[in-house]
Amino acid sequence: MSPAIELVDVTKRYGAHHAVRGVSLTVEPGTVFGLIGPNGAGKTTTLRMLLDIIRPTSGTARVLGRSPRDGGPALRRRIGYVPGELRLEGRVRGRSLLRHYARISGPVAPGTIDALAERLGLDLNRPVRTLSKGNKQKLGLIQAFMHRPELLVLDEPTSGLDPLVQREFLSMVREARANGQAVLLSSHVLSEIQQTADQVAVLSSGRIVAEGDVSSLRLGRVRHVRARIAGTEEGVRTTLQRVPALRELAIHPADTSLHVSATIDGDIDPLVKALAALRVLDLDLESRDLEESVLQLYGPSEGREEVRRA
Structure with a gap:
């Protein structure tokens, strides 16, 4: 056929x-x-x-x-x-x-x-x-x-x-x-x-x-992380930087807690284990939209010669 x-x-x-x-x-x-x-x-x-x-x-x-x-x-x-x-x-x-x-x-x-x-x-x-x-x-x-x-x-x-x-x-x-x-x-x-x-x-x-x-292209693996965590900035940063798939980590003091934002590209289990060692007051995890995911993973194709086949 x-x-x-x-x-x-x-x-x-x-x-x-x-x-x-x-x-x-x-x-x-x-x-x-x-x-x-x-x-x-x-x-x-x-x-x-x-x-x-x-x-x-x-x-x-x-x-x-x-x-x-x-x-x-x-x-x-x-x-x-x-x-x-x-x-x-x-x-x-x-x-x-x-x-x-x-x-x-x-x-x-x-x-x-x-x-x-x-x-x-x-x-x-x-x-x-x-x-x-x-x-x-x-x-x-x-x-x-x-x-x-x-x-x-x-x-x-x-x-x-x-x-x-x-x-x-x-x-x-x-x-x-x-x-x-x-x-x-x-x-x-x-x-x-x-x-x-x-x-x-x-x-x-x-x-x-x-x-x-879809699974091999990892399009659903890019997610936003937002959290409110109690603790010192140095301690929170040190703990989260051990998560290998975490990107774009930003920490901002807010009253008696810290506002944390990041992007994770990969397995979420190491992040969950890292957060378990901290006092998490609030947590929001959302998938990036399609355009963000594509650009995050593959970027613009201008000048690219190879096609990635999973």
Whole structure:
């Protein structure tokens, strides 16, 4: 069985600006592939080249065994797509709009549209122009999933969705994978990638700077630490500096205690053991957002020749 997506040394250049620089990746059927990275990294450009919305300057792209440029409507009907900037307007009701999309995309099994709308909590009888951003996003998800395409290309698909709907969306992605569909998911939400993706590529400045699974790329291991600790500054600093993964340690006196902030990149157990030797009055531990994690671990890719593969 051929790959659902195969990019080989694909580049997109606008004049002197390189939006994508020699990207190569493969997405197999029945897998979820996560594409992550900071804003401006080239994620949306990469996805649009797969749909022939824009065309690469150089390199080779194949989608479901066909060139996007030559595949035409027949290829596009085999793909479900949610753009990063979904624009839906008009007086037409949601149900009528989805019926229109169904005539374009191909057969939709009876009851599928209503079942998806119920899962996502969307009223299909409301005019599209009256829907909130989140409800328009639900409409976009339904049109992408409803004809059970062989490939789903999803660009920031949970933008505007509340946490309960995000959870239902992740269930839909897992079901698509179980049905043998391929999913290419671009996201800024690291938890989405952690819960669904089989493989991940990290883009920075148009290049893939790391590729593997989420755990091997250590994206969830960079966290902020904030604490209020009783004791002397010298004693607290000496204790915490023994934690090998602790970075950016800052200690500031405040009344009768010390405010401590740091970043930990790695195993948290040594930090817990170090804190156990101190009198901790308050503690807050939070994951860095995706962009911080990517830049902390890999930095800008300008001039980088090697691609790290986990």
